[in-house]
Amino acid sequence: MKKSVGRRGFLVSGAVVGAGALVTACTSNAPAATPSSAAPQATTAGTDNDQPGTKVVIGFSAPAADHGWIAAIAKNAETQSKEYSDVEFKPVEPTNDINQQISAVESLIAAKVAALVILPNDGEQLNQVARKAMDAGIPVINLDRVFPDKLSYRTWIGGDNYGMGVAAGTYVGKTLKDKGVTNPVILEIQGIATLPLTMDRSKGFADALKTFGFTVTAKQDAKFTVESGTQVASNLLQAHKKIDAIWNHDDDQGIGVLAAIKEANRSEFFMVGGAGSANAIRDIAADSGVLKATVTYSPTMASSAIKLARLIAQGKGLSDLVENSVPTSITLASETITKENAQKYLPLGFES
Structure with missing residues (x-):
């Protein structure tokens, strides 16, 4: 096959x-x-x-x-x-x-x-x-x-894919709690939804959010590609007029996700990435956009x-x-x- x-x-x-x-x-x-x-x-x-x-x-x-x-x-x-x-x-x-x-x-x-x-x-x-x-x-x-x-x-x-989700969920949950946000809109952009690693990441994310009383509002997979990242992010941005946080599983596809966010001129939320790419780390250090953190998978x-x-x-x-x-x-x-x-x-x- x-x-x-x-x-x-x-x-x-x-x-x-x-x-x-x-x-x-x-x-x-x-x-x-x-x-x-x-x-x-x-x-x-x-x-x-x-x-x-x-x-x-x-x-x-x-x-x-x-x-x-x-x-x-x-x-x-x-x-x-x-x-x-x-x-x-x-x-x-x-x-x-x-x-x-x-x-x-x-x-x-x-x-x-x-x-x-x-x-x-x-x-x-x-x-x-x-x-x-x-x-x-x-x-x-x-x-x-x-x-x-x-x-x-x-x-x-x-x-540790489950731990990756936990790290992202903990950051998202704590940040929203510290801001006093209730009933937040939390989006999740996965890699390939059918892979065990993705399932583990999503479960870790959901479990961590649960400890703060939060849940994922919507999620969609972007196939680990820049092109799909752009398309999926565009769809989610159009479907949700207000967003509080996004977790994108993969910094490579995140290039496309961030391009879609820039094109839509949206900035009311923060985003967490995944894997630890150099360009993501540079964006985080500059603190000039929505990307505020990433969780490593080196x-x-x-x-x-x-x-x-x-x-x-x-x-x-x-x-x-x-x-x-x-x-x-x-x-x-x-x-x-x-x-x-x-x-x-x-x-x-x-x-x-």
């Missing part, structure tokens, strides 16, 4: 700091250096785990870079792999076609790579080929969009996935843990970025 998923299929909450903390935890207690580029990149702390070891080939498969977040995922994975003289990075052609990604992963299995890092277009549809890799003795590091069968991966690393997780793949392939564990092996699941935290802390997060933002 051919199915194209334009982008993140399951995602966590954005975890800018969480990812950075994990990268350091893999090897050292030393603080990570601040990346100098706009795209988030991991740093390597010099400890025994980072000393050259057994040569390993790490296969990598991800969707096509049709968005800033996915582009940063691929860049971070490649950049991190170059930090190690004992790692050969073997990426396959990125694609948004399910069948093509399955074929690409099968080619890596046939090449007998030491480990596989896979960000699937759709975890359920690639579950079988991931299980095939595991059955062949190739550990799979499942990045972001999860495989439903736990036997299909050795370790999963990704964001592509630095790809850097951490490469680190984990190397450790697993070489039979090592995380040096800050007592256990001798890498955990089977690592969930990154979702942080809330506001104008007060925007400059701290900007170096880790990805360009949309």
Whole structure:
């Protein structure tokens, strides 16, 4: 079955700091250096785990870079792999076609790579080929969009999508309460409504709002694209003459959402974004528009996935843990970025 998923299929909450903390935890207690580029990149702390070891080939498969977040995922994975003289990075052609990604992963299995890092277009549809890799003795590091069968991966690393919704809902709820707003009109612009990650984000958002006595007035998905973001936001703006708050799940599609808001000349509400893009963080820092915060879901997780793949392939564990092996699941935290802390997060933002 051919199915194209334009982008993140399951995602966590954005975890800018969480990812950075994990990268350091893999090897050292030393603080990570601040990346100098706009795209988030991991740093390597010099400890025994980072000393050259057994040569390993790490296969990598991800969707096509049709968005800033996915582009940063691929860049971070490649950049991190170059930090190690004992790692050969073997990426396959990125694609948004399910069948093509399955074929690409099968080619890596046939090449007998030491480990596989896979960000699937759709975890359920690639579950079988991931299980095939595991059955062949190739550990799979499942990045972001999860495989439903736990036997299909050795370790999963990704964001906390439910926590992402909670972070956004908490910010929205508290802000409205502090303003003394009652019966607010709260809109939610999702990514792809049918994805488990989206459902988790929406549930977290609703649960957090409930603690303040609020509910979502209306929601619609925008498919993680700028074009759909513009169209969906336009429709919602036309349907609601008064709005108090909007949560947009994704900063990439947020470019379109903000364009629609500007075109409609609306400013009576505030907006919260999602993922932590550099352009969103810059807008928040400038404090000149409706975007007042974003909740993180950082592509630095790809850097951490490469680190984990190397450790697993070489039979090592995380040096800050007592256990001798890498955990089977690592969930990154979702942080809330506001104008007060925007400059701290900007170096880790990805360009949309």
